Amino acid sequence: MLTASTGWLLAAAAVLGVLSVASGVAVFVVDSMARATFALLGSFLAVAAVLLALDLAYLAVVTALMMTIEMAIMAVFMIAFMMNPAGLVPMSMVHNTRGSAVVGAGAFVVLTAGIWLVDWPVRRTAVPADPTRQLGEALMGSHMLVMLGIGVALFATILAGTLLATARGRYDRFGPDLTAHRPADPVRGGLAR
Amino acid sequence: MGETATLADAWGAVPAALVVVAVALALGWAVTATDRAVLAGGGPVPGPGRDAARLLLEQRRTTPAPDRLLWRLGCAGVAVLALASWAVVPLGSRSLWSTSADLVWFNAAEAVLWAAVWLVGWGPNAFAALTGGYRFLAQGLAYELPLMFALITAGLAAGSLRTTDVVAAQAGLWFVVTMPVAFVVFLAAAAAFAFWGPFDAPAGTDVAGGVTSELSGVDRLLVSAGRAVFLGAAAAMAVALFLGGGAGPWLPGPVWQLVKTLAVVALLVRAGRRLPLLRPDRAVEVAWVVVIPVVLLQALVVAVLVLAGFYG
Numbered sequence: 001m002l003t004a005s006t007g008w009l010l011a012a013a014a015v016l017g018v019l020s021v022a023s024g025v026a027v028f029v030v031d032s033m034a035r036a037t038f039a040l041l042g043s044f045l046a047v048a049a050v051l052l053a054l055d056l057a058y059l060a061v062v063t064a065l066m067m068t069i070e071m072a073i074m075a076v077f078m079i080a081f082m083m084n085p086a087g088l089v090p091m092s093m094v095h096n097t098r099g100s101a102v103v104g105a106g107a108f109v110v111l112t113a114g115i116w117l118v119d120w121p122v123r124r125t126a127v128p129a130d131p132t133r134q135l136g137e138a139l140m141g142s143h144m145l146v147m148l149g150i151g152v153a154l155f156a157t158i159l160a161g162t163l164l165a166t167a168r169g170r171y172d173r174f175g176p177d178l179t180a181h182r183p184a185d186p187v188r189g190g191l192a193r
Numbered sequence: 194m195g196e197t198a199t200l201a202d203a204w205g206a207v208p209a210a211l212v213v214v215a216v217a218l219a220l221g222w223a224v225t226a227t228d229r230a231v232l233a234g235g236g237p238v239p240g241p242g243r244d245a246a247r248l249l250l251e252q253r254r255t256t257p258a259p260d261r262l263l264w265r266l267g268c269a270g271v272a273v274l275a276l277a278s279w280a281v282v283p284l285g286s287r288s289l290w291s292t293s294a295d296l297v298w299f300n301a302a303e304a305v306l307w308a309a310v311w312l313v314g315w316g317p318n319a320f321a322a323l324t325g326g327y328r329f330l331a332q333g334l335a336y337e338l339p340l341m342f343a344l345i346t347a348g349l350a351a352g353s354l355r356t357t358d359v360v361a362a363q364a365g366l367w368f369v370v371t372m373p374v375a376f377v378v379f380l381a382a383a384a385a386f387a388f389w390g391p392f393d394a395p396a397g398t399d400v401a402g403g404v405t406s407e408l409s410g411v412d413r414l415l416v417s418a419g420r421a422v423f424l425g426a427a428a429a430m431a432v433a434l435f436l437g438g439g440a441g442p443w444l445p446g447p448v449w450q451l452v453k454t455l456a457v458v459a460l461l462v463r464a465g466r467r468l469p470l471l472r473p474d475r476a477v478e479v480a481w482v483v484v485i486p487v488v489l490l491q492a493l494v495v496a497v498l499v500l501a502g503f504y505g
Binding site: 032034035038041045057058060061062064065068069071072073075076130131132133187191 | 260262263266292293294297298300301304305307308311312315327330333337354474478479482483
């Protein structure tokens, strides 16, 4: 049933959806890594606002929170690993244009077909009073094993990535026998040094 | 809705928002005035209001080849996020806006600040400002997780992420009694995300003011006011989460809330201005080696108390 307020919220969700797509397009139009990164963040924030308009407050704020931190950290690495670290010389986010156009169009067709062909379930029960609690119970109850598995896998990936990326390990800090009293760090200070 | 009704429901969205913005600005003014009084140590104190008026009228300076769009977005973002975080801070027994994820909203406003402050540093295309922006991100790695755990600890005891529920859950005993560590960590993290006091490195004097070095006119006003409003919001939030909100004898609730908030501001400013600057790299090490385990232990203690039925 479409009341006045749900009508407004649907309109807001539609506008925000367009905004998120436009912002996503901007990622590949702008010529600076900082602008590309923050256009992508703008797209994520618009999606978060769509979730808010759909009355999923927890998912919305968590999306905004996680994506912002992720994009901020990503900006650091993307700009650091660019050929001009200051990131001020114009660049392009578009590579392999023909291949990516085929992949993009294919993904669009598959997803659009999916949206219209899948027999989406219809809600039979009332809207829950507190979707945050419901989400928590779903994650911590029936999907606990999956979440734990994903968590451990993510953690292992982070550790492995850090180990592969770091140029200095404990042998550099504490010597070949790990016997040095104070670690040889390029910057002094911190705990127990 | 009864108890969970928001200020927007009670007064209409626009008047309620105006009142909250006025309170936010007034408390930000109080934070700045206290900070300057403590720094001046009894000498004459220049009024924040006069500075704000001067900055409003001042002509902008600029730098060669700035990224103007991102710079302006960052400056406006700091102020807007500070005000947005006030949406879930209870005034009296109600907040402007209330969902089942208030604490996460507060946390998210401060997380989006990462992006805003980095943009303030990036925008002017200047060495000192960019250094400050990167310092803020490094500092963020130090304070973000302790802050999350401190917020979650209060939510855990109340069994709700709604700020008004957290205040109501302290009817018997203020949370600061059973979670002193979370209280202290929350205030320290507040100083860190407002990059103020011992966490001032992103705007440090050793890099000529860091992120703030190239700011002038309205931009400087937005960033300075945003930092002060954020500190004020954090003080008000600390009162709601750990000091029982408006609970207290004789006086009406809002008066108690104001008195407690100003007391927290005074405590925060006095303590913060006594401590030396903490370099972001050291802050990260201390945070991950000491603070996060301690805060997790605090959360464990509270979780055990919840299971034992201590909070009723």
